[in-house]
Amino acid sequence: MNPKIIAFDADDTLWHNESYFRETEKKFYALLEGYLPEHSLAKELFKTEMQNLDLYGYGIKAFTLSMIESAMEISDQTIKVEDIEKIINYGKELLQMPVEMIDDVESVLQNLSGQYKLVLATKGDLLDQHRKLTKSGLGKYFHHIEIMSEKKEHDYRRLLKRLEIQPEEFVMIGNSLKSDVLPVLELGGTAFHIPYHVTWAHEHVDREIEHEHFHSLEKITDLINFFD
Incomplete structure (x- = not known):
């Protein structure tokens, strides 16, 4: 890659x-x-x-x-x-919940940000997501912040147009097969799935994914093996 x-x-x-x-x-x-x-x-x-x-x-x-x-x-x-x-x-x-980061997230972002342009691409309430990003202190690692109302293929296409890149130049990393993986694979990008122990019913995908540009990892630190 x-x-x-x-x-x-x-x-x-x-x-x-x-x-x-x-x-x-x-x-x-x-x-x-x-x-x-x-x-x-x-x-x-x-x-x-x-x-x-x-x-x-x-x-x-x-x-x-x-x-x-x-x-x-x-x-x-x-x-x-x-x-x-x-x-x-x-x-x-x-x-008002505290922002509790997942283990080793910042070290991974710090490592990758020295080599690649990183983007935060998440969905949810604009004000709340900005609140969490500010509290996390992770904003300094991201070249661009995108708070999306939905994460479907056409939403990612709009994002890539704003970033001025082609799908094959884009990698998405997330915990949701439905929102972070499948739409990105459909448009020609690469997707990494890092499962979280709890998943909202709306994000469930009940099928195996077999795709040459799909990778499933156990934890976020495993990313370093692909991008180091």
């Missing part, structure tokens, strides 16, 4: 994220346990999130609004104002 750009996803690639959402979901299920069992609550919340995705996009604010809407629907509009306030506070707590 001789890439001009190496791009990194952020959430659950550079720092922990999904595990915080899971902890908040547990609080939500406990709050509404009088209405439905946990597995049914989880199903209803996920359904609402998917219905709202085109309207709200990704991130904590969208998640909080979907929790509120689900609670109202599940309770048949009888949920107490105090409980709605609790859900709002769950969202605020998420927005």
Whole structure:
């Protein structure tokens, strides 16, 4: 490989994220346990999130609004104002979570940034992602920051056009097969998958990927073997 750009996803690639959402979901299920069992609550919340995705996009604010809407629907509009306030506070707590970096991330970025142009290419809420990037202190390693509303093939094509490179000159690294790997392979780039121990249901891919430009790694430090 001789890439001009190496791009990194952020959430659950550079720092922990999904595990915080899971902890908040547990609080939500406990709050509404009088209405439905946990597995049914989880199903209803996920359904609402998917219905709202085109309207709200990704991130904590969208998640909080979907929790509120689900609670109202599940309770048949009888949920107490105090409980709605609790859900709002769950969202605020998420927005104030510390940024906990995944092991060895900074050393890898430091190593690669001396040899390649690095890009942060992640999706989610613009304000929250910039907050996490600032708190992480990792911004200095990136040539370009791209907060994307979605990560599909046409979204990556727009990114490559802005970066003025061809697909074969682009490498994407992330934890999501659906968002970080498949679209990049489809447009002709190279993709590295570094699994995270928790994956949101919307990002699940239930098939094996066999492609000459696809690499699956156990941990982020394994990247050095490919780019050193």
